[in-house]
Amino acid sequence: PAAAPPPPPPGWTGSFGAGLAMTSGNSKTSTINVGYDVLRDYGTDVLFKSTGLLLKGSANDVSTVDRSQADARVDYKLSPRLSAFGLTTFARDNFKAIDYLLAPTAGLSYKVVALPRTEWTVDGSAGVVFEKNKGLDVDTSGAVIAGEKLVQKLGEKSKFTHAATALWKLKDFDDAF
Secondary structure, X not given: OOOOOOOOOOEEEEXXXXXXXXXXXXXXXXXXXXXXXXXXXXXXXXXXXXXXEEEEEEEOOEEEEEEEEEEEEEEEEOOOOEEEEEEEEEEEEOOOOEEEEEEEEEXXXXXXXXXXXXXXXXXXXXXXEEEEEOOOOEEEXXXXXXXXXXXXXXXXXXXXXXXXXXXXXXXXXXXXX
């Protein structure tokens, strides 16, 4: 008998979240946030990932936060724990006077912990950063990005995720994002 065909690749998965907080009394505040996380598993050694976040807030009708960011990443698995990736990061922050920050980089990712319910990954990449600040010309520099991500599965369809990422400009290491 012929062998059964392999199962189809997992395909697209993701999540979307939004929040709204409003208070009134001595002061009136409101905050809105919208975020997404998307993964495309091709059933091969290639994964596509993208995340995004929008934050807006005000106090007494005065804006207090106005920020957005998104990234797109393609990973290529080199071994069960090691991957090479290309990443493009975009950010905008009105209060830091950043019209836009765009950073295409390439690097390596390593799974420090790879258990059925727990995964902790660290990564680093290098590339270039283009930053346009209000009233200034575009500033271009080499860039280094380092990050980590911890995922703890709580159940079949729920998980806790923590992630942190930092970007440093090579021509001014104190100018980080």
